[in-house]
Structures are given as structure tokens and as C-alpha cells.
Amino acid sequence: MKVFKLFLQIINKHKGMAIMYIMIMIMIISIVGGQVAAQNGEFALNEAAVAVIDHEQSEFSAHFKEFLLQGNHQVEVPDDRDVIADKFYDESLDYLVIIPQDFSETFAKDPNSLDLQTNSMLDQQVAVTFENKINNYLNIWNQYRILYDNNIPADKIAGIISEVDQIMMPSVKVASQEKQQSESYKMFSYIISQINYVLIVLGFSIIGYSFLVMESPLIKKRELVSGYPEGKRTKELFLASFTVMFVIWLLLLLIALIFTGFDNLTIKASQFLIVSNFVHLIAITALVLFVCHLYPKKDSSSFLGNMVGLSISFTTGIFITRDFLNQVLLKISSITPTYWDVSNAYHVQSNMLNKIDYGYMLQNMIVMLMMAAVFILLTFVLRRMKLKEGV
Amino acid sequence: MFRHLLKYSFKVYFYNKANIMWNFIFPFMFISVFFLALGNFKDPTAEFSKDPLKIAIIATDQQEAENLVEFLSHFGEEGVLEDTELQDTSSDDIFLKYQLTDTENADQLLTDQTVHAIVKADNPVEILAYNDLSKVKSSLLNQFLESYESVRKTTTAIGDRYADEKFSDLESFGISQLSEQDFNAIMEQAKMDIQAKHDQTIDIFAKESETTELTTSPLLIYFFAAIAYIAFFPTNAGVSTLEEVTANQSGVGLRNSVTPISKTKMFFAVFIPRWIIHCIFTLVIYLYVNLLGVNLGDNYIQIIVLLILGTTSAVLTGTAIGALFNFNTSLKVGISIAIPLVFGFASGMMYNGMPRVIAQYIPWFNKLNPIGIVSRGLYMLYSDPTFIRFNQQVIYLLGIIGITLILTIFGLRRNSYESI
Numbered sequence: 001m002k003v004f005k006l007f008l009q010i011i012n013k014h015k016g017m018a019i020m021y022i023m024i025m026i027m028i029i030s031i032v033g034g035q036v037a038a039q040n041g042e043f044a045l046n047e048a049a050v051a052v053i054d055h056e057q058s059e060f061s062a063h064f065k066e067f068l069l070q071g072n073h074q075v076e077v078p079d080d081r082d083v084i085a086d087k088f089y090d091e092s093l094d095y096l097v098i099i100p101q102d103f104s105e106t107f108a109k110d111p112n113s114l115d116l117q118t119n120s121m122l123d124q125q126v127a128v129t130f131e132n133k134i135n136n137y138l139n140i141w142n143q144y145r146i147l148y149d150n151n152i153p154a155d156k157i158a159g160i161i162s163e164v165d166q167i168m169m170p171s172v173k174v175a176s177q178e179k180q181q182s183e184s185y186k187m188f189s190y191i192i193s194q195i196n197y198v199l200i201v202l203g204f205s206i207i208g209y210s211f212l213v214m215e216s217p218l219i220k221k222r223e224l225v226s227g228y229p230e231g232k233r234t235k236e237l238f239l240a241s242f243t244v245m246f247v248i249w250l251l252l253l254l255i256a257l258i259f260t261g262f263d264n265l266t267i268k269a270s271q272f273l274i275v276s277n278f279v280h281l282i283a284i285t286a287l288v289l290f291v292c293h294l295y296p297k298k299d300s301s302s303f304l305g306n307m308v309g310l311s312i313s314f315t316t317g318i319f320i321t322r323d324f325l326n327q328v329l330l331k332i333s334s335i336t337p338t339y340w341d342v343s344n345a346y347h348v349q350s351n352m353l354n355k356i357d358y359g360y361m362l363q364n365m366i367v368m369l370m371m372a373a374v375f376i377l378l379t380f381v382l383r384r385m386k387l388k389e390g391v
Numbered sequence: 392m393f394r395h396l397l398k399y400s401f402k403v404y405f406y407n408k409a410n411i412m413w414n415f416i417f418p419f420m421f422i423s424v425f426f427l428a429l430g431n432f433k434d435p436t437a438e439f440s441k442d443p444l445k446i447a448i449i450a451t452d453q454q455e456a457e458n459l460v461e462f463l464s465h466f467g468e469e470g471v472l473e474d475t476e477l478q479d480t481s482s483d484d485i486f487l488k489y490q491l492t493d494t495e496n497a498d499q500l501l502t503d504q505t506v507h508a509i510v511k512a513d514n515p516v517e518i519l520a521y522n523d524l525s526k527v528k529s530s531l532l533n534q535f536l537e538s539y540e541s542v543r544k545t546t547t548a549i550g551d552r553y554a555d556e557k558f559s560d561l562e563s564f565g566i567s568q569l570s571e572q573d574f575n576a577i578m579e580q581a582k583m584d585i586q587a588k589h590d591q592t593i594d595i596f597a598k599e600s601e602t603t604e605l606t607t608s609p610l611l612i613y614f615f616a617a618i619a620y621i622a623f624f625p626t627n628a629g630v631s632t633l634e635e636v637t638a639n640q641s642g643v644g645l646r647n648s649v650t651p652i653s654k655t656k657m658f659f660a661v662f663i664p665r666w667i668i669h670c671i672f673t674l675v676i677y678l679y680v681n682l683l684g685v686n687l688g689d690n691y692i693q694i695i696v697l698l699i700l701g702t703t704s705a706v707l708t709g710t711a712i713g714a715l716f717n718f719n720t721s722l723k724v725g726i727s728i729a730i731p732l733v734f735g736f737a738s739g740m741m742y743n744g745m746p747r748v749i750a751q752y753i754p755w756f757n758k759l760n761p762i763g764i765v766s767r768g769l770y771m772l773y774s775d776p777t778f779i780r781f782n783q784q785v786i787y788l789l790g791i792i793g794i795t796l797i798l799t800i801f802g803l804r805r806n807s808y809e810s811i
Binding site: 014016017020021024027028031032047048049073085086089090091092094111112114116118131134135136138139140142143144147163166167168170171172173174175205209297298299300302303306307310311313314315319320321322323324325326328329346347349350351352355 | 409412413417420421424425427428429501515516517518519520521522523524525526527528529533536537538540541544545548549552553556593594595596627718719720721722724725726728729732733736739741742744745746747748749750751754757767770771775780
């Protein structure tokens with residue numbers, strides 16, 4: 001196991017870079033995971049930073065403010081144009097609503113003429129979401145306004161507020177089977193797909209680099225001259241690469257489980273995802289080794305990891321949901337193993353537990369295994385060719 | 392002599408093909424992939440007209456089903472099987488297609504993946520099962536059904552109140568005197584009144600939404616961060632600059648250090664060509680982004696200034712890393728790649744909600760993040776009519792440039808070698 005140990009020693013020699021990359025990736029997963037987990041156990045990423053300035057301070061306006069802040073992060077701002085603009089440009093504020101002093105009075109006269117000052121960041125989607133939310137709310141109150149001939153009696157407000165709360169409360173039932181199971185397996189599927197990006201970057205930056213150091217003519221010739229068989233050396237190199245990748249993967253998996261709960265280990269869908277991710281790990285390691293033979297420049301391994309990692313992640317739907325991805329590009333990305341693993345994660349996210357097609361997931365895993373086999377085969381062919389050339 | 396060194400450094404840089412590959416081809420490829428991948432963000436709803444949400448509606452009570460279908464008809468159309476006709480006849484406002492059917496058929500449709508979900512028209516509405524329902528579609532379905540539920544609940548609440556008010560009036564007249572015919576007439580009137588009330592909807596943003604100019608698609612938000620990342624990408628060029636002038640970092644550095652030229656002069660002779668080349672590369676990428684049709688705003692001069700400052704801060708960050716730390720070269724290269732990646736992530740390049748999270752928990756980081764500063768600067772140029780805040784971002788960048796330059800000079804001067 002001389003070569004195996006030497007490979008680990010090289011990794012150890014470059015442990016600074018390995019630790020740095022692992023820490024960065026852990027940070028990325030932790031922040032993204034924390035955002036998912038912060039949403040009361042629901043699988044959502046839509047919390048917005050909202051500021052509401054209430055100039056009226058009535059029961060009605062206070063309830064309106066409470067409604068707007070529900071499920072969002074409250075930002076306190078004074079009614080100062082410059083300070084508000086600073087908050088928007090600091091990116092610490094997504095949406096602002098200024099409730100005027102005559103809010104209730106104008107609403108009673110003509111709700112459509114309400115001078116509700118709103119402002120949003122550049123993202124149109126945030127503005128549209130809040131505009132719909134405000135319109136829905138005011139439409140409900142408008143029914144009460146009409147009922148009381150444009151003048152809601154003050155003693156009725158408290159009762160109406162509790163009724164509006166009831167009306168606005170989510171009431172659509174989702175199949176009972178889903179109710180019993182928490183959505184943790186969906187969160188898990190989301191985070192485990194993020195691991196793929198980390199693995200690709202680390203694969204090239206750490207494994208690829210160390211592998212190319214081991215393959216440098218000086219070290220390779222020294223070992224071959226000392227009588228170490230080429231076949232055994234190759235086997236140990238491959239084994240060491242897979243072992244290190246496996247350890248990194250275990251670490252990342254542990255983090256994913258910390259964020260989403262260890263009960264995922266008992267859910268069949270999550271178990272399948274873990275196996276799928278493991279198969280992806282094998283395929284990606286094989287891809288890294290293949291690319292290292294194709295383009296054996298050790299100084300470029302970090303660049304390569306960065307480029308391949310970002311490109312694959314943007315095209316397979318790791319960073320951006322597949323609903324918005326260019327479908328042609330998505331199809332093209334199916335030549336990478338990551339596409340198939342992310343497909344499994346999406347399949348779990350978009351299906352009820354009892355509707356998950358494990359056959360489909362298995363099929364995707366087989367595709368990844370086949371890809372891994374092809375990459376390994378091609379790597380051996382390249383090695384043999386280079387051996388014949390005497391490189 | 393200095394001019395000769397400058398010329399020599401330009402040539403050396405271009406002779407190294409890896410430099411061109413990673414510092415120009417990579418950003419070019421990255422922006423292309425980024426643009427192609429996010430193409431649909433220009434109009435996220437357009438995707439629904441091609442592939443609408445499909446649901447099967449089942450009901451035990453026919454009235455419930457009719458009410459739900461009537462409500463959903465505002466957002467979509469009936470029929471889930473006419474796929475081929477859909478693309479020709481549907482408008483962009485079609486978000487969903489629905490089919491009123493029985494339980495058995497609904498199950499079959501779901502199994503065949505003809506529909507995404509089975510909805511039971513009941514009180515309340517229930518999503519009985521779903522299949523291949525993406526997060527966006529699931530959120531859309533939920534929104535439609537919750538809206539329907541809120542209309543129903545409002546109708547009931549208002550109806551109850553209406554009846555209470557009427558009956559309280561009737562009590563004063565003496566309800567016992569009311570004939571059954573009168574009572575039915577009142578109830579019928581009440582029903583019509585409630586219906587009339589629901590027809591009066593308000594939309595306080597109707598005028599604004601037609602004239603909104605400053606809001607835009609999330610594509611631009613991603614692009615601000617992506618182009619800022621590209622501007623800050625050549626951190627590695629700074630690291631390699633130091634490698635070539637410092638004796639203990641490379642053979643070339645060793646050779647250069649024995650020449651009778653001061654270290655500072657040598658540094659600038661190697662630094663300036665790289666800085667110029669990378670500024671040009673960044674501007675070419677900016678031009679390419681414009682050619683792709685992504686409009687980052689009309690303040691071209693200011694955008695160019697911002698990008699050049701971003702690139703300058705990147706190269707100088709690299710030189711500071713190279714001058715201050717005695718790590719091995721591979722670790723320095725790793726750091727020079729990792730830093731833009733972390734800054735890019737914090738600026739929202741991979742997840743557009745990240746700047747808000749950073750602003751909430753570690754606000755100081757946003758002020759130190761050059762990619763965030765460039766990205767925010769682009770955002771300000773796009774939407775802020777004054778240049779006050781933009782100028783502030785320029786000052787921040789100049790501050791970073793000044794600090795990294797001082798650190799570089801300090802790092803260069805303190806090195807002394809007893810033996811190499």
C-alpha cells in the first residue's frame with residue numbers, strides 16, 4: 001500500500017487547501033441549509049425583508065402591518081427617503097409599505113384611491129408577490145366595507161379582524177399521508193443536491209491535483225524503477241482517490257443530516273437519495289480521473305474544478321430550479337452524471353412519498369454507474385496509450 | 392529599461408496559453424452558460440403557457456365542483472388531454488388546465504402522468520395526490536386553491552354577518568309576522584347582494600404596474616453578481632505576479648531578483664501589463680454581455696469605471712496574498728480561486744437571496760466584499776438617478792485598492808533571504 005499511503009501524504013501536504021475548500025463548502029451548505037431549515041420546517045425559501053411604516057396607528061392598519069410581516073423578516077426603518085433607499089441598496093430590504101395617516105378614511109370612501117406608498121427592490125417577482133398579497137387583503141376588507149355601507153362601525157373592527165385572520169389562514173388540505181410525514185425528506189433532497197457542486201469542485205481541486213502530482217514523471221518513474229508494478233500502482237491510486245472522496249462525502253452528508261434531521265435515515269426516499277448520491281460520487285471521481293488524464297496540468301486543477309463545478313451546477317438545476325432552466329441546455333447537461341442524481345432529488349421533491357417511483361431512481365443510478373464505468377474504461381485506455389508512448 | 396520590462400512582461404503573459412485559457416476563455420464560457428441557463432428568467436410565466444399545471448378535479452358535491460371550476464377558469468381552461476392544440480390556441484395567461492372527472496379516472500390520469508395533481512372539491516379543498524409536481528407548480532397550485540378558499544370563507548363570513556344584520560332588523564319589526572314567502576325573498580336578495588359584492592374587486596396597483604420601469608426580472612440581479620464575479624476573477628493574476636518577482640516563490644522570481652532593478656520597479660513592470668490585459672478582458676466580457684442582449688443600464692462610462700476598479704482590486708488582492716503569505720504556490724492559487732467564489736456566493740451569484748441573508752447576519756461583510764460592491768454599484772447605476780451612492784461604492788473600492796496596494800508593497804519590502 002505504498003502508493004496509497006503516498007497519495008494520502010500528498011493530500012496531507014496540501015491539507016491547507018483541502019481544509020480551506022472543505023470549510024468554504026461547509027459554509028455554503030450551512031447557509032443554504034440554514035435558510036431552508038429556518039422556514040418552520042416547511043420547504044420554502046421565500047422569506048423577504050419587509051419594512052412597514054404605519055402612520056395611522058389604528059386597529060385596522062396595525063392588523064394590515066401584522067399581515068404583511070407574517071412569514072417575513074421585519075426591518076425597522078424611519079420614514080426617511082434616503083435611509084430607506086440606503087437599505088434597499090444595502091440589499092437589506094426587499095419591500096417597503098408606508099401606510100398613510102388617512103388609511104382607514106380613504107379606504108372607507110374609495111379603496112381604489114388608497115395612497116399606499118410601496119417600494120421594492122429590483123426583483124419584479126418580489127413586487128408582484130406583495131402586490132397580490134395586499135390586493136387580496138384589501139379585497140377581503142372591502143367586502144365588509146360594502147356590507148356596512150362604506151362605514152365599518154368601530155365596535156365591529158375587532159370581530160372582523162379575527163374573521164379576516166381566519167380567512168387568511170391556509171386551509172387547503174394536502175393528502176393526509178403527507179401530513180403525517182414532515183417535509184424533512186424534501187429539504188434533505190434539496191441539500192443533498194447542493195453537495196454535488198461541492199464534490200465536483202473538491203474532486204478537481206484536491207483529488208485531481210494530488211493525482212497529477214503522483215503522476216508527475218519524477219515520482220512515477222521513481223516508483224516504477226523501484227520495482228512497483230504499474231497495475232498495482234494504478235489500483236492503489238484509484239482506491240486512494242475514491243477513499244478520500246468518500247470521506248469528504250461522508251462529512252458533507254453528516255452536515256446535510258444535521259440540518260434536516262437524522263430521521264431521514266429511516267425514510268426510504270432519503271435512503272435512495274443517499275445511495276444515488278453515493279453512486280454520483282463514484283461517477284464524479286471517475287470523471288475527475290478521466291479529465292486528469294485528458295488534461296494533465298496540475299496547476300489548472302483548481303480552475304478546472306471551478307469551471308466544471310459552476311457550469312454543471314447552473315445547467316443541471318442545482319443552483320436554479322429546473323422550471324426556469326433552458327430546456328435544451330438541460331438536455332445537454334444529461335451527459336454529466338450530476339444531471340441524473342439531481343433528477344432523483346427533483347423526483348423526490350415533486351412527488352408524494354407513496355408516489356415516488358423507485359424504479360425511476362434506480363434507472364438513473366444505473367445510468368450514473370454506466371457513466372462511471374465508461375469514464376474508468378476510457379481512463380485505462382488513456383493510461384495504456386501513455387504507457388506505450390513512454391510518458 | 393522599465394519600458395523594456397513592460398514589453399517583455401506583455402509577451403511573457405501571452406506566450407503562456409494557460410493564462411489565456413483560464414483568464415479569458417473561462418469567463419467567456421461562464422457568462423455564455425450562465426446566460427443560456429437563465430434564459431427563461433426573462434419571462435418566468437411564459438413557461439406555464441407551454442407547460443401548464445394540469446389537475447383533475449373530483450367532487451362528491453356537484454355544486455362545490457362547479458364553484459371551483461368557475462374560479463379556476465379565470466386562470467386556465469378546461470381539458471387536460473388536448474396537448475397538441477394547447478400550443479396553438481392558448482394565450483400566455485393560461486397557467487393551468489383542469490378536468491372534472493371521477494375518482495377512478497383521476498387516479499388513472501395521475502398514474503399516466505397526464506395530470507400533476509388530483510384536487511377534491513370539498514370544504515375545504517383537498518389535494519388528494521400529486522405526481523411530478525415541481526416546487527414552482529406546487530406553489531402555484533397552492534396559491535390558486537388558497538385564493539379560492541379565501542373567497543369561499545369571505546362569502547360565508549359576510550353571508551353570516553349579512554344575515555345577522557337583517558335578522559336583527561327583522562326582530563325589531565317582529566319576525567313572527569314574516570310570511571315564508573317574504574323570508575325566502577329576503578334570503579334571495581341577500582344571496583344576490585353577496586354575489587354583487589364579490590364582483591367588486593379592487594386593485595390599487597393597476598395603474599402602477601403599467602408604468603413600472605425600474606423593476607425587472609431576477610435575471611438582471613443574477614447578472615450583476617455574475618459580471619462582478621468575472622471582474623474580480625483575475626485574483627490569480629496578482630498571485631502569479633508576485634511569484635515572478637519574489638525570489639523564494641519561483642525560478643523566474645529568483646532570476647528576476649538578482650537583476651540590478653529594484654523590487655518595486657520589477658513589481659510594477661510585471662503588474663501593469665497584467666492589470667491592463669485583465670481590464671481589457673473584463674471590458675470585452677462586458678461588451679459580450681451587451682451583445683447577448685442583457686442591458687445593464689445606459690451609464691456606460693460609470694459601468695466601465697466600476698468594472699475596471701473591480702478588476703484592479705482583484706489583481707491587487709492577489710498581489711497582497713502573494714506578498715504576505717508564504718504558502719506554497721498551489722495553496723495560493725487555491726485561495727485566489729476560492730476568494731472570488733465565496734464573494735460571488737455572498738453576492739447572490741448562486742442564490743439571489745444571499746445578499747439579504749448576509750446583510751441580516753453579517754452586514755460588515757457586505758462592505759468588504761468587492762464583488763458585492765461592484766454588483767451593488769451596477770444595481771445603483773441601473774436604478775438610482777443620482778450618483779451619490781454609486782460614488783460611495785467607488786470610494787469603497789478605492790479603499791480596498793489602496794489597502795491591498797499598501798499590503799503588497801509592505802509584503803514585498805519586508806522579505807529578505809539568507810539563503811534560497
